[in-house]
Structures are given as structure tokens and as C-alpha cells.
Amino acid sequence: MRERHSLPMKSAVRRTTLAVDVVVLSPRDDALAALLVRAPAGARERWTLPWDAPRPDEGLEDAASRIAESVLGSAPAFFEQVGAFSDGKRHPGDADVSVGIVALVPARDDTPTPETEWFPLTALPTLAPRHRTIVERAAAVARQRVDQSPLAFRLLPSTFTLSDLQGVYELLLGRPLHKASFRRALQASYLVEPTDEWHSEGRGRPAQLFRFAPRKRRGARRGVRFDLFTE
Amino acid sequence: MRERHSLPMKSAVRRTTLAVDVVVLSPRDDALAALLVRAPAGARERWTLPWDAPRPDEGLEDAASRIAESVLGSAPAFFEQVGAFSDGKRHPGDADVSVGIVALVPARDDTPTPETEWFPLTALPTLAPRHRTIVERAAAVARQRVDQSPLAFRLLPSTFTLSDLQGVYELLLGRPLHKASFRRALQASYLVEPTDEWHSEGRGRPAQLFRFAPRKRRGARRGVRFDLFTE
């Protein structure tokens, strides 16, 4: 008979400090960028992710929405949880546990407030160690789930050209895609529908605008993919 | 100029009660099963997920490992975080926030302790609402990530036949796979290597045993898949 320890179910819960840390991502100058907030004077790093403790009876997503709205001026439409972090790494507010949440917002050409700034993921300033971990995980999660959920569409305005969409995919995947293949696959997916509007960017032929409008499609009955392991 | 609210970064973190809730999954009688613990007398439901509050300075995975070990007798080798849950749903210990963690263990034919029992995911007893949510998310996460991480291999002993492996994939995906296609894809993936052992199950031709031994492979340069959306 194997040794068994006492069951934990009887212990009382302990009190912990909890933070919700939000990674707001948006395409900026042909790169994915995160919105950071200037840290108060005296902090060890100059910049932090927007974060706060959830209020009593406030859900995690609600908290993320409130936090993102406070730095953006309006609430993003899309959130995805990145995970809970409680390694020994330092959090700017010394929270025991952080819940990381990524928010995706379309590219806009508004200027951020004086307290905030967009940083390309490839050129982040020094962040508290836990914040750096969360940003990295957020980017990895976005890349990993881009073809499982409509992430890419949340980084675009409600109507967009197919070239824009391809650009976002290339941004997320970090590699160029072939135009004809991309469009053929998109066609087959019934995820977008054309509008009757066209977008002219100056030079070149104007492009038709599409909107995200997923329709029912025959269930994908494919084999297993062994080639997607991320290890 | 858009209205801006005050930045949250200055607020103090609040104290919250936190639980780690573990979903131990294993193949059992050709179905995925979760290990549940008999609840103490007086609880509203008869069964709960194994859970506990993390100890001071204990990481979330460490806590999950300790909790799983206390019910299994030995620590599982594989964990994956399912997310943080803080909706209004009731937790057996009334934790404000739960971190759900799924642990995968190979099929074993040992009998669980009197306090624990395996339940197929399709025939779970009544659980506290938050526990039900966590189990459902855990199963969804396992299904969703099966071709991104070596989940399936963690549900098998260290050596296994290709039919076993295919069986686990079918369990996770919930649909039958074609033998020849499955093997061809696996071949191309360099994820397993043959041992020189053979497994005879009584009737039928004996099967060669393989082990999980991922080798370098040429990076997967594929197009985008629009057909994997789970919405």
C-alpha cells in the first residue's frame, strides 16, 4: 500500500494579494506593440503594464476591461486570459499572484496620453520581472491561438482589406505568407464577407473592404497535426 | 480630447482568498476520467476536485503538484494551467479566485483510495458550480492543445504501441482517426522512436513499443489554418 498524505480539502483558504495585469496589444508601424504606463516616481522601473487589484465582486475580465479603459479611453472588445503567475518574480505592486490578460485593439492613429506609450514588442523598456514574463507569454499566446480564435480580426477595424488582414497574420506569425494561398484558404473558411466599399490608399489599385462575419461551415474533419508542437 | 480616468497603478493591492483546483485526468475504460475526492460531511456536494490554498512562497504548479500527490500517492509529471476563475460561481472553500490546473497521468490499473474515485467526464457527479466550470475548461484545453503540446504522450506510459497512441488521440478528439494517415503523419513528425520491445496483448499480432523522443525537425512552414476556429 502506497503512502498517502492527508487530504488538503480541509484546510482553510489563505489571504493573498492579487493583481490583474493587462497587456494591450495593437499593430503599430508594422509591428505588434504593447501599451505601457509611466511608473510613479520612485518605482524601480520607468514603465509598467497597466494593472490594478480587482475590486470586490468584480470578475477578472471586468477588472481587465476597467483597467484597459482607464488607459485607452474606451474599453477593448476582446480579452483573453494568459494565465496566473506566482513565481518568485517581482511585481511592481508586490502582488503575490498576477492574472495576465491580453487585450487586442485595432490600430488607431490617435496619440496616447502623456502617461502612456506604445512600445514594439521587440523594443520594450525594462519592466518588473513578472511584467516581462507576462508580456512574453501574452505574445506567445497570441501567436499560438491565432488560428483557433479570431484574434487577428480584433487587431483590425470593423472593415478591412484582405491585404490588411494578411499583414496582421504576418505580424502575428512573424513570417511572410503567399497572397494567393492566403486568400484561397480564407475564401474556403467563410469567415469574412465583402462590403460594397472600397479603400484607396493613394497609389495602386483600390482594395475591397471586408468584414468579419463567420458563417456556418462544414465541420473540419481533419487528421491530427503533429507538426504544431511548440516545445 | 477623450475623457480619461485616473490611472489605477497607484491603488494598493487587496487581499483575496485563493485556491488551486486540480483536474487530474487519465484514460479509464476507453474514456477520459477525472479523479474526484469525497467531500467532508456537511458539504453541499458529495464530491470535489482536489484543491487547496497555495502555501506561502509556493508556486502555483508546486501547489498543484503537492495537491495531486496527496490524492494519487505520487506526483504527476505534467501540468498545464487552465486559467483563473473568479466569476460569481461558488467554490467549495469559498475562495474568491481559483486557479485551475490540469494534471495528466497515464492509465494505471491501481484502485484509488477510499476517499477518491475516477469519474468519466461524461458522467460526473454534481460538483460545486465553479468546479464544474473548471473541469469543462480543462477538458476543452486538453482537446484544444493536443496538437500543440505532447499532452497525449502524458496520458500513456513511457513506452506504448502506436495503437495506444492513436486511441488516446481519439479519446481527446472524440472522433475516430484513420490508421494509415495517423501513422504517416506521426512518422513525418519525428516525435517517437521505436524500442526493441514488443507488446503482445493476447490475440492479434504483437505491436512494437515506441517511446516519446522528439527530435529536431525542419520548421513547419505552413500556411494559415482558418478552419480551426472553435467559436
Place this chain on the structure above:
DNA sequence: GACATTAGTGACTTTTTGTTACTAATTCGC
């Protein structure tokens, strides 16, 4: 009007996947 530039597509090639049908090695019933 020639040309640079971006959008969009047809058609061909190559690769991958689905499927069928076979061969191989074992146990069981007789």
C-alpha cells in the same frame, strides 16, 4: 501615355491527406 504600385485571380505543380486493400503475426476453436 508609360510606368510604378497595389489588388485580385486562373492555372499549374507539388505536397499532403484520405482511403482501400493488401500482407504479417499472433491466439483460439476445433
Place this chain on the structure above:
DNA sequence: GCGAATTAGTAACAAAAAGTCACTAATGTC
């Protein structure tokens, strides 16, 4: 011992999907 049943493993072909190239289309620039 021998044929049927059972499970493992594979070759070969068919179908589908993805990669590629080369073109046509519609605009602005000079």
C-alpha cells in the same frame, strides 16, 4: 495442425489542399 478471427503494419492510389507563377485590373505619378 489448421483455418478463422484478430490486431499490426504498409503500399499504392485517389482526392484535396497548399505552394507557386504569371498574368489581368485599377489606380497615382511623372
